[in-house]
Amino acid sequence: MIIQLEKDISHDQKKKLQEKLETINYKGNEVNTQFGDYIVAVGKKEFDIRSIGTMQGIRDIHRVSDPYKLVSKKWKVNDSIIDLGDGVKIGTGHFPIMAGPCSIESEEQIESTIQHLVDNGIKIMRGGVYKPRSSPYAFRGLGMDGLKKWYQQAKAAGLKIITEVMMVEQIQEMADYIDIFQVGARNSQNFNLLDALGEVDKPVLLKRGISGTIDELLQASEYIFSNGNEKIMLCERGIRSYEKAYRNCFDINAIAILKEKTHLPIISDPSHGIGVRKFVEPVALASIMGGADGIIMEVHQTPEKAFSDGQQTLSYQQAEKTYAKIRKTYALREEFKRM
Numbered sequence: 164m165i166i167q168l169e170k171d172i173s174h175d176q177k178k179k180l181q182e183k184l185e186t187i188n189y190k191g192n193e194v195n196t197q198f199g200d201y202i203v204a205v206g207k208k209e210f211d212i213r214s215i216g217t218m219q220g221i222r223d224i225h226r227v228s229d230p231y232k233l234v235s236k237k238w239k240v241n242d243s244i245i246d247l248g249d250g251v252k253i254g255t256g257h258f259p260i261m262a263g264p265c266s267i268e269s270e271e272q273i274e275s276t277i278q279h280l281v282d283n284g285i286k287i288m289r290g291g292v293y294k295p296r297s298s299p300y301a302f303r304g305l306g307m308d309g310l311k312k313w314y315q316q317a318k319a320a321g322l323k324i325i326t327e328v329m330m331v332e333q334i335q336e337m338a339d340y341i342d343i344f345q346v347g348a349r350n351s352q353n354f355n356l357l358d359a360l361g362e363v364d365k366p367v368l369l370k371r372g373i374s375g376t377i378d379e380l381l382q383a384s385e386y387i388f389s390n391g392n393e394k395i396m397l398c399e400r401g402i403r404s405y406e407k408a409y410r411n412c413f414d415i416n417a418i419a420i421l422k423e424k425t426h427l428p429i430i431s432d433p434s435h436g437i438g439v440r441k442f443v444e445p446v447a448l449a450s451i452m453g454g455a456d457g458i459i460m461e462v463h464q465t466p467e468k469a470f471s472d473g474q475q476t477l478s479y480q481q482a483e484k485t486y487a488k489i490r491k492t493y494a495l496r497e498e499f500k501r502m
């Protein structure tokens with residue numbers, strides 16, 4: 164059950180509400196975010212919700228039976244829109260493309276990527292400065308030095324930055340230099356990291372775990388929301404299967420299901436989703452038809468020379484064609500919606 168509180172609810176009114184919840188054996192958890200104040204109450208007993216809904220200081224009350232509550236679509240009629248400023252929005256009705264290399268490698272590479280993105284009207288640049296790698300001997304990113312250089316150039320070009328945060332300790336130092344924190348598949352259920360990201364007022368893109376279920380992803384996002392941050396988007400990036408012909412099993416079903424279950428924006432990552440350059444485009448287009456609210460993809464001036472994930476990275480020439488098809492497919496989907 165979600166109880167939306169009035170902004171000016173008094174201490175006394177809150178106390179009465181908690182007492183009422185105790186009488187019906189519900190445990191109330193208070194949640195205060197950038198946008199609202201809530202009590203998420205968990206319990207089993209049947210009761211008349213009007214007995215709480217009519218109490219002083221209560222704005223609205225909703226029964227939500229899902230294991231995740233605040234991210235559920237059951238209580239929020241309108242989908243969430245994340246506003247990055249400067250006219251860049253993410254969520255139903257907007258369709259951002261986020262593109263860039265797997266890893267930030269050098270100042271020259273940053274410059275060339277920015278030029279490519281600006282030429283193609285793309286407003287959000289991706290890239291890792293802290294890289295989770297299977298081998299400890301592989302390139303692990305340029306860290307804060309790389310991020311600071313990237314930030315200066317991106318800001319000058321009017322681009323937003325999305326990059327991965329791997330540890331709680333990195334959040335504060337990164338926050339001033341980024342627009343979206345990415346939580347990678349390997350950290351999808353790092354609950355301490357999710358708790359801490361709930362305490363900052365910065366959008367978070369949460370990826371699905373390597374073998375994470377849809378419910379696990381939703382519950383992971385509930386950690387962020389319930390700690391105070393509503394600016395969350397979810398990302399389908401494929402899950403591990405027994406198949407060896409591709410890197411991951413991109414789950415279009417999950418996009419359709421997630422759109423039904425949550426009000427959060429759903430972003431598709433076809434690059435990691437299939438892991439094979441020549442199929443990134445068809446998977447991207449299919450994911451749009453599946454309901455995605457945006458695409459994040461890997462591009463590089465010379466993908467063969469990329470420090471990481473070159474096999475799934477598009478060249479600028481390939482990417483230009485893909486962007487055009489992504490935009491056309493999105494327009495077509497919106498037309499289909501109206502039919």
Ligand code: PEP
Binds near residue numbers: 291295346348370400
């Ligand atoms: C990435 O975006 O480069 C990345 C490491 O992604 P994932 O966490 O999905 O593997």
Ligand code: MN
Binds near residue numbers: 266461471472
């Ligand atoms: Mn990558």
